[in-house]
Amino acid sequence: MQNQMRERQMAMQVAWSREFLKYFGSFFGLTTLGLTVGAVKKRKAALLAPVVPLSFILAYQVDAAYGSLIHRMREEAESIMASESERLALPQGMPTFESIEKSRRAKAHLSSLLEK
Numbered sequence: 001m002q003n004q005m006r007e008r009q010m011a012m013q014v015a016w017s018r019e020f021l022k023y024f025g026s027f028f029g030l031t032t033l034g035l036t037v038g039a040v041k042k043r044k045a046a047l048l049a050p051v052v053p054l055s056f057i058l059a060y061q062v063d064a065a066y067g068s069l070i071h072r073m074r075e076e077a078e079s080i081m082a083s084e085s086e087r088l089a090l091p092q093g094m095p096t097f098e099s100i101e102k103s104r105r106a107k108a109h110l111s112s113l114l115e116k
Contacts, residue, residue: 010070017065028058 032051039047063069080087 014065014070017061021061021065024058024061028054 031054035047035051039045060069
């Protein structure tokens with residue numbers, strides 16, 4: 001069941017990327033067209049400078065929506081889990097039943113004090 005929820009969340013993420021790409025692609029196209037026309041009319045090539053960073057954003061969005069970004073991220077995550085597992089350790093180690101109960105009791109005690 002958790003795997004189905006994870007798959008649904010990933011599908012929503014890809015769908016969001018595709019929807020965002022439609023809007024950003026339109027913005028990029030209109031901006032590039034406007035800047036190109038302005039650069040030609042004013043004879044200033046510097047007006048084309050914003051196209052460079054915008055093209056990197058567009059390339060990332062295309063990769064996220066239709067490319068292999070998710071596969072590369074999954075491979076990198078698997079590599080981190082295999083070779084750098086010490087980075088994934090929780091602070092103060094894994095929670096134990098006793099630590100969870102202690103926290104629960106403290107919250108219950110606090111709420112009973114606040115009710116008075």
